[in-house]
Amino acid sequence: MGRTLAEKVWDSHVVRGEAGEPDLLYVDLHLVHEVTSPQAFDGLRLSGRGVRRPDLTVATEDHNVPTDTTAIDDPVSRTQVETLRRNCAEFGVRLYPMGDAGQGIVHVIGPQLGLTQPGMTIVCGDSHTSTHGAFGALAFGIGTSEVEHVLATQTLQQTRPHTMAVTVDGGLPPGSTAKDLVLAVIAQIGTAGGQGHVVEYRGAAIRALSMEGRMTVCNMSIEAGARAGMVAPDETTFDYLRGRPAAPAGSEWDAAIDHWRTLATDSDATFDKEVHLDASQVPPFVTWGTNPGQGVPLDSPVPDPASMPIGGPREAAERALEYMSLAPGTLLRDVAVDAVFIGSCTNGRIEDLRAAADVLRGRRVAAGVRALVVPGSMAVRQQAQDEGLHDVFVMAGAEWRSAGCSMCLGMNPDILSPGERCASTSNRNFEGRQGRGGRTHLVSPAVAAATAVAGHFATPSDLEA
Amino acid sequence: MERFTVHSGRAVPLRRSDIDTDQIIPSDWLKRVERTGFAAGLFSEWRRQPGFVLDRPEYAGATILVAGVNFGTGSSREHAVWALQDHGFRVVISERFGDIFRGNAHKGGLLAVQLAAGDVERLTAAVEQDPSAEVTVDLVAREIRYPDHKVAFDLDDYTRERLLAGLDDIALTLQHDDEIANYERARLSWLPTAL
Numbered sequence: 001m002g003r004t005l006a007e008k009v010w011d012s013h014v015v016r017g018e019a020g021e022p023d024l025l026y027v028d029l030h031l032v033h034e035v036t037s038p039q040a041f042d043g044l045r046l047s048g049r050g051v052r053r054p055d056l057t058v059a060t061e062d063h064n065v066p067t068d069t070t071a072i073d074d075p076v077s078r079t080q081v082e083t084l085r086r087n088c089a090e091f092g093v094r095l096y097p098m099g100d101a102g103q104g105i106v107h108v109i110g111p112q113l114g115l116t117q118p119g120m121t122i123v124c125g126d127s128h129t130s131t132h133g134a135f136g137a138l139a140f141g142i143g144t145s146e147v148e149h150v151l152a153t154q155t156l157q158q159t160r161p162h163t164m165a166v167t168v169d170g171g172l173p174p175g176s177t178a179k180d181l182v183l184a185v186i187a188q189i190g191t192a193g194g195q196g197h198v199v200e201y202r203g204a205a206i207r208a209l210s211m212e213g214r215m216t217v218c219n220m221s222i223e224a225g226a227r228a229g230m231v232a233p234d235e236t237t238f239d240y241l242r243g244r245p246a247a248p249a250g251s252e253w254d255a256a257i258d259h260w261r262t263l264a265t266d267s268d269a270t271f272d273k274e275v276h277l278d279a280s281q282v283p284p285f286v287t288w289g290t291n292p293g294q295g296v297p298l299d300s301p302v303p304d305p306a307s308m309p310i311g312g313p314r315e316a317a318e319r320a321l322e323y324m325s326l327a328p329g330t331l332l333r334d335v336a337v338d339a340v341f342i343g344s345c346t347n348g349r350i351e352d353l354r355a356a357a358d359v360l361r362g363r364r365v366a367a368g369v370r371a372l373v374v375p376g377s378m379a380v381r382q383q384a385q386d387e388g389l390h391d392v393f394v395m396a397g398a399e400w401r402s403a404g405c406s407m408c409l410g411m412n413p414d415i416l417s418p419g420e421r422c423a424s425t426s427n428r429n430f431e432g433r434q435g436r437g438g439r440t441h442l443v444s445p446a447v448a449a450a451t452a453v454a455g456h457f458a459t460p461s462d463l464e465a
Numbered sequence: 466m467e468r469f470t471v472h473s474g475r476a477v478p479l480r481r482s483d484i485d486t487d488q489i490i491p492s493d494w495l496k497r498v499e500r501t502g503f504a505a506g507l508f509s510e511w512r513r514q515p516g517f518v519l520d521r522p523e524y525a526g527a528t529i530l531v532a533g534v535n536f537g538t539g540s541s542r543e544h545a546v547w548a549l550q551d552h553g554f555r556v557v558i559s560e561r562f563g564d565i566f567r568g569n570a571h572k573g574g575l576l577a578v579q580l581a582a583g584d585v586e587r588l589t590a591a592v593e594q595d596p597s598a599e600v601t602v603d604l605v606a607r608e609i610r611y612p613d614h615k616v617a618f619d620l621d622d623y624t625r626e627r628l629l630a631g632l633d634d635i636a637l638t639l640q641h642d643d644e645i646a647n648y649e650r651a652r653l654s655w656l657p658t659a660l
Contacts, residue, residue: 015648038498055658076496083498094659115657127541143543143569153638248655312482411492430487
């Protein structure tokens with residue numbers, strides 16, 4: 001019987017497979033950042049172990065770093081970043097520190113350097129590692145104990161996951177993006193819909209996405225509960241990779257392409273679970289609640305919990321609306337925002353910045369709205385400046401920053417104040433995610449930019465009306 | 466890792482679904498480089514509200530958390546497990562867990578027990594009615610006992626054995642060092658290395 005993409009990548013990385021035990025899986029690339037690694041390096045020191053493959057390990061500073069200066073004021077954050085620097089020096093791990101042209105969000109720099117390639121296994125102490133699945137890699141987030149395990153052994157003990165196909169047919173309507181698509185998927189299958197599964201995104205709408213769009217989709221697989229999300233590699237993938245610093249070259253490139261072409265799911269393979277979506281029915285989305293599954297088309301009103309099943313879903317919706325300070329029935333277009341955040345490992349790449357700039361060009365951010373544009377890496381920042389996008393943002397009244405996780409997660413100076421409402425291109429709208437008491441609505445870069453101009457939720461076409 | 470065999474204690478009911486790890490331990494706490502000292506961060510935003518169930522005197526000293534469906538979603542932060550353990554929890558019971566959280570819990574010796582919805586509801590109601598009820602979580606027999614009830618739970622044999630013995634995963638893996646080295650020798654030549 002045929003095998004799926006995920007099964008092929010899994011099978012080719014099993015170092016040891018015994019009945020009744022998890023498989024021992026080889027890790028091709030281990031990405032490291034300052035937050036989830038210090039205790040792992042401490043563990044190595046305590047047990048007298050080293051890093052088995054520093055050459056397969058890459059570190060960057062992203063979660064803690066300020067994006068308007070390279071000086072970290074918070075002593076606790078500073079200690080954590082300095083600890084990463086010491087650990088990388090001691091164990092011989094390549095680090096891209098703040099201020100370096102190669103620094104950026106861990107899930108932005110991997111693909112950018114060409115380190116992320118089809119058929120690889122990639123892990124990181126960060127749940128959004130699923131991003132790298134856009135290349136047909138098996139990539140997933142791990143905890144700190146597992147970070148230590150990978151550092152020491154370059155392997156992980158893993159139980160074989162189930163497989164799930166999310167097939168998206170048709171084409172996205174004008175104005176809808178990869179972000180809207182993945183928010184629609186999560187709204188349909190729920191935040192636990194993918195639990196225990198590796199999702200493979202398939203279908204015409206996925207094939208039509210750029211690599212960056214595919215990364216946006218795979219990035220949010222974890223928000224549907226899935227361990228990983230994958231897209232089979234194709235010409236779009238190869239075109240993206242060709243010529244990148246870590247990509248194969250010469251005869252190795254040809255050999256690599258031949259191999260990568262074998263990875264696609266066989267026609268007679270079956271999935272444990274299948275879901276279908278019609279992309280032509282996906283309008284711009286916005287979340288109204290406190291988990292990423294609580295999203296609706298931007299045209300809609302805030303849902304009424306009374307219309308939901310009694311018990312869990314209704315109680316969760318009631319609690320979410322209370323936290324979000326929203327009344328059922330309110331049109332989302334009438335909801336005003338205090339802040340707009342464009343950036344993160346979900347939407348901090350050059351195409352995202354271009355989409356936002358296209359909306360902001362010749363327009364102004366509404367009075368009283370604070371708009372932050374934060375490139376996902378210093379290389380993205382440089383490219384945006386080469387294209388003149390930074391002028392567009394600054395002229396519109398937005399802040400143009402250096403690279404980092406910024407206002408995605410409340411670990412650095414870029415945070416919301418209690419009660420502030422934000423249209424954000426990030427991935428999580430959990431309570432307090434962008435700062436204590438902050439209220440997050442997840443949207444695409446185009447909707448974020450239009451919302452910044454309108455002062456309330458809006459699509460780019462609303463601005464032309 | 467601390468061994469887990471049989472644990473008896475009191476349980477605290479947390480009737481909320483979809484509790485993400487940002488709620489279990491807010492990100493501000495993730496700046497620390499230590500592995501302990503996270504107790505004060507546990508549910509710290511919710512605990513600002515007076516009367517939050519964890520802080521009610523009748524549940525003081527509880528060591529078993531009974532939570533709503535889909536516990537531990539979101540971020541991979543193992544700090545969530547450390548915070549629960551630092552607060553004194555040995556067991557979390559829910560109908561369903563986030564995959565990464567559950568894996569992290571079992572790496573660190575915090576038992577994450579999955580029960581059917583009805584069983585979670587009955588246990589929740591029981592400890593709401595009688596906060597002093599003794600609950601026993603028996604990993605040897607794979608069952609939970611509390612007054613007038615006995616509920617079996619599933620856990621795969623491998624994870625159970627590891628928890629019962631308190632085994633160190635890295636030491637186990639390093640026993641297969643030869644197999645790792647053999648695998649490495651056969652890896653494709655063009656695979657990337659750090660630049």
